[in-house]
Amino acid sequence: MLGLPKTTEFNKRISKQKFYENLTVTPAIKRVFIDQIKVIYWRNKIAATTVNLAPGETVTEIEVFEIKLNSSQLDAAVLKQIDKELPYHILFLLEYEGRYQAWMAYKEEAGSGTNAFKVGTYYHTDWMPEDELPLKLDGLNIDKVYENFVRQIAGDVLQTNNEESLKESVERDEKRKQLQKQIDSLQAKVRKEKQLNKQVQLNVELKRLRKELEDIL
Known part of the structure:
Protein backbone atom coordinates (compact mmCIF):
# COMPACT_ATOMS: atom_id res chain seq x y z
CA MET A 1 0.00 0.00 0.00
CA LEU A 2 0.95 3.69 -0.36
CA GLY A 3 3.64 2.73 -2.86
CA LEU A 4 5.81 1.35 -0.06
CA PRO A 5 8.69 -0.97 -1.04
CA LYS A 6 7.78 -4.63 -1.56
CA THR A 7 10.30 -5.52 1.15
CA THR A 8 7.93 -3.95 3.70
CA GLU A 9 4.88 -5.94 2.64
CA PHE A 10 3.31 -8.26 5.20
CA ASN A 11 -0.33 -8.56 4.08
CA LYS A 12 -1.56 -10.71 6.94
CA ARG A 13 -5.20 -10.77 7.93
CA ILE A 14 -5.61 -10.46 11.71
CA SER A 15 -8.73 -11.77 13.39
CA LYS A 16 -10.67 -9.10 15.27
CA GLN A 17 -11.10 -11.68 18.00
CA LYS A 18 -7.34 -11.81 18.53
CA PHE A 19 -7.34 -8.09 19.29
CA TYR A 20 -10.15 -8.02 21.80
CA GLU A 21 -9.06 -11.27 23.45
CA ASN A 22 -5.42 -10.25 23.86
CA LEU A 23 -5.82 -6.56 24.65
CA THR A 24 -7.24 -5.12 27.84
CA VAL A 25 -10.59 -4.05 26.43
CA THR A 26 -13.82 -2.95 28.04
CA PRO A 27 -17.14 -4.41 26.90
CA ALA A 28 -17.77 -1.12 25.04
CA ILE A 29 -14.50 -1.39 23.08
CA LYS A 30 -15.21 -5.04 22.30
CA ARG A 31 -18.57 -3.95 20.90
CA VAL A 32 -16.79 -1.43 18.63
CA PHE A 33 -14.58 -4.22 17.26
CA ILE A 34 -17.64 -6.34 16.56
CA ASP A 35 -20.02 -3.70 15.20
CA GLN A 36 -17.85 -1.13 13.43
CA ILE A 37 -14.90 -3.13 12.05
CA LYS A 38 -15.24 -5.58 9.19
CA VAL A 39 -11.66 -6.87 8.91
CA ILE A 40 -8.09 -5.86 9.85
CA TYR A 41 -4.98 -6.42 7.74
CA TRP A 42 -1.39 -5.94 8.80
CA ARG A 43 -0.18 -4.54 5.48
CA ASN A 44 3.39 -3.32 6.00
CA LYS A 45 6.28 -3.26 8.44
CA ILE A 46 8.64 -0.28 8.07
CA ALA A 47 11.91 -0.92 9.89
CA ALA A 48 15.65 -0.83 9.31
CA THR A 49 15.39 -4.53 8.38
CA THR A 50 12.80 -3.91 5.64
CA VAL A 51 13.90 -0.58 4.12
CA ASN A 52 17.28 0.99 3.45
CA LEU A 53 17.08 3.37 6.42
CA ALA A 54 18.94 3.77 9.69
CA PRO A 55 17.22 2.56 12.87
CA GLY A 56 15.47 5.18 14.97
CA GLU A 57 16.40 6.06 18.53
CA THR A 58 12.79 6.12 19.75
CA VAL A 59 10.89 4.47 16.87
CA THR A 60 12.05 0.95 16.06
CA GLU A 61 9.39 0.12 13.49
CA ILE A 62 6.15 1.40 12.03
CA GLU A 63 3.31 -1.00 11.30
CA VAL A 64 0.68 -0.20 8.67
CA PHE A 65 -2.76 -1.57 9.59
CA GLU A 66 -5.62 -1.40 7.12
CA ILE A 67 -8.99 -1.48 8.88
CA LYS A 68 -12.03 -2.06 6.69
CA LEU A 69 -15.14 -0.55 8.25
CA ASN A 70 -18.85 -1.32 8.19
CA SER A 71 -19.63 2.41 7.96
CA SER A 72 -17.71 5.66 7.65
CA GLN A 73 -17.58 6.06 11.44
CA LEU A 74 -15.11 4.47 13.85
CA ASP A 75 -14.78 5.19 17.56
CA ALA A 76 -11.17 6.38 17.89
CA ALA A 77 -11.03 4.77 21.34
CA VAL A 78 -10.42 1.43 19.62
CA LEU A 79 -7.36 2.81 17.81
CA LYS A 80 -6.07 4.24 21.07
CA GLN A 81 -6.48 0.89 22.82
CA ILE A 82 -4.47 -0.87 20.10
CA ASP A 83 -1.82 1.87 20.14
CA LYS A 84 -1.45 1.81 23.94
CA GLU A 85 -0.71 -1.89 24.14
CA LEU A 86 1.26 -2.72 21.01
CA PRO A 87 4.96 -1.85 21.44
CA TYR A 88 5.49 -0.13 18.12
CA HIS A 89 4.18 2.85 16.18
CA ILE A 90 1.15 2.34 13.97
CA LEU A 91 -0.18 4.01 10.86
CA PHE A 92 -3.89 3.19 10.57
CA LEU A 93 -5.54 3.24 7.15
CA LEU A 94 -9.32 3.18 7.52
CA GLU A 95 -11.22 1.99 4.43
CA TYR A 96 -14.89 2.35 3.61
CA GLU A 97 -16.41 1.88 0.15
CA GLY A 98 -13.05 2.25 -1.58
CA ARG A 99 -12.03 5.50 0.14
CA TYR A 100 -9.43 5.93 2.85
CA GLN A 101 -8.51 7.99 5.88
CA ALA A 102 -5.00 7.87 7.38
CA TRP A 103 -4.83 8.10 11.18
CA MET A 104 -1.75 8.37 13.38
CA ALA A 105 -1.15 9.45 16.96
CA TYR A 106 1.72 11.17 18.66
CA LYS A 107 2.97 8.26 20.72
CA GLU A 108 5.83 7.81 23.18
CA GLU A 109 6.93 5.20 25.71
CA ALA A 110 5.00 5.42 28.97
CA GLY A 111 8.25 5.15 30.93
CA SER A 112 6.73 2.69 33.38
CA GLY A 113 9.23 -0.09 32.73
CA THR A 114 6.70 -1.95 30.57
CA ASN A 115 6.11 -2.06 26.83
CA ALA A 116 3.10 0.24 27.24
CA PHE A 117 2.89 3.51 25.33
CA LYS A 118 1.46 6.89 26.15
CA VAL A 119 -0.81 7.80 23.25
CA GLY A 120 -1.55 11.47 22.65
CA THR A 121 -3.41 13.41 20.00
CA TYR A 122 -4.67 11.62 16.88
CA TYR A 123 -4.42 13.32 13.52
CA HIS A 124 -6.24 12.14 10.43
CA THR A 125 -6.87 13.00 6.80
CA ASP A 126 -10.20 13.45 5.07
CA TRP A 127 -11.71 10.54 3.15
CA MET A 128 -10.02 10.17 -0.25
CA PRO A 129 -8.77 7.57 -2.76
CA GLU A 130 -5.73 5.68 -1.50
CA ASP A 131 -3.43 7.14 -4.17
CA GLU A 132 -4.32 10.68 -3.03
CA LEU A 133 -3.34 10.17 0.61
CA PRO A 134 -0.59 12.73 1.44
CA LEU A 135 1.86 10.08 2.63
CA LYS A 136 5.35 9.34 1.42
CA LEU A 137 8.34 7.56 2.91
CA ASP A 138 10.54 10.52 3.79
CA GLY A 139 13.56 10.57 6.13
CA LEU A 140 16.98 9.05 6.70
CA ASN A 141 15.95 7.01 9.74
CA ILE A 142 12.79 5.46 11.18
CA ASP A 143 12.35 8.28 13.72
CA LYS A 144 12.18 10.83 10.91
CA VAL A 145 9.84 8.70 8.78
CA TYR A 146 7.43 8.52 11.73
CA GLU A 147 7.67 12.26 12.38
CA ASN A 148 7.03 13.03 8.72
CA PHE A 149 4.04 10.66 8.58
CA VAL A 150 2.43 12.48 11.52
CA ARG A 151 3.15 15.91 10.01
CA GLN A 152 1.90 14.83 6.56
CA ILE A 153 -1.36 13.54 8.04
CA ALA A 154 -1.86 16.56 10.32
CA GLY A 155 -1.27 19.05 7.51
CA ASP A 156 -1.07 22.74 8.36
CA VAL A 157 -1.66 22.41 12.12
CA LEU A 158 1.79 20.89 12.71
CA GLN A 159 3.72 22.85 10.10
CA THR A 160 6.32 25.23 11.46
CA ASN A 161 9.15 27.42 10.25
CA ASN A 162 11.04 26.73 13.48
CA GLU A 163 13.31 23.79 14.17
CA GLU A 164 10.95 22.44 16.80
CA SER A 165 10.61 18.74 17.51
CA LEU A 166 7.46 16.79 16.75
CA LYS A 167 6.67 16.73 20.48
CA GLU A 168 6.98 20.52 20.63
CA SER A 169 4.74 20.90 17.57
CA VAL A 170 2.10 18.63 19.12
Missing part, protein backbone atom coordinates in the same frame (compact mmCIF):
# COMPACT_ATOMS: atom_id res chain seq x y z
CA GLU A 171 2.27 20.51 22.44
CA ARG A 172 1.87 23.82 20.58
CA ASP A 173 -1.18 22.45 18.78
CA GLU A 174 -2.68 21.25 22.07
CA LYS A 175 -2.12 24.71 23.56
CA ARG A 176 -3.75 26.26 20.49
CA LYS A 177 -6.83 24.07 20.89
CA GLN A 178 -7.03 24.84 24.61
CA LEU A 179 -6.80 28.60 24.02
CA GLN A 180 -9.40 28.49 21.23
CA LYS A 181 -11.78 26.65 23.52
CA GLN A 182 -11.30 29.29 26.24
CA ILE A 183 -11.81 32.08 23.68
CA ASP A 184 -15.03 30.52 22.37
CA SER A 185 -16.33 30.14 25.94
CA LEU A 186 -15.51 33.76 26.83
CA GLN A 187 -17.12 35.06 23.65
CA ALA A 188 -20.33 33.27 24.60
CA LYS A 189 -20.18 34.82 28.10
CA VAL A 190 -19.66 38.31 26.66
CA ARG A 191 -22.74 37.91 24.46
CA LYS A 192 -24.88 36.86 27.46
CA GLU A 193 -23.50 39.36 29.98
CA LYS A 194 -25.81 42.34 30.63
CA GLN A 195 -23.61 44.35 33.00
CA LEU A 196 -21.21 46.69 31.23
CA ASN A 197 -18.43 46.48 33.84
CA LYS A 198 -18.39 42.67 33.61
CA GLN A 199 -18.40 42.87 29.82
CA VAL A 200 -15.32 45.08 30.02
CA GLN A 201 -13.56 42.60 32.33
CA LEU A 202 -14.38 39.68 30.06
CA ASN A 203 -13.17 41.57 26.98
CA VAL A 204 -9.85 42.34 28.67
CA GLU A 205 -9.36 38.63 29.32
CA LEU A 206 -10.50 37.85 25.78
CA LYS A 207 -7.92 40.22 24.34
CA ARG A 208 -5.18 38.59 26.44
CA LEU A 209 -6.10 35.10 25.27
CA ARG A 210 -6.26 36.19 21.63
CA LYS A 211 -2.78 37.71 21.93
CA GLU A 212 -1.49 34.48 23.50
CA LEU A 213 -3.04 32.46 20.66
CA GLU A 214 -1.52 34.77 18.05
CA ASP A 215 1.93 34.39 19.62
CA ILE A 216 1.98 30.59 19.32
CA LEU A 217 0.73 30.41 15.72
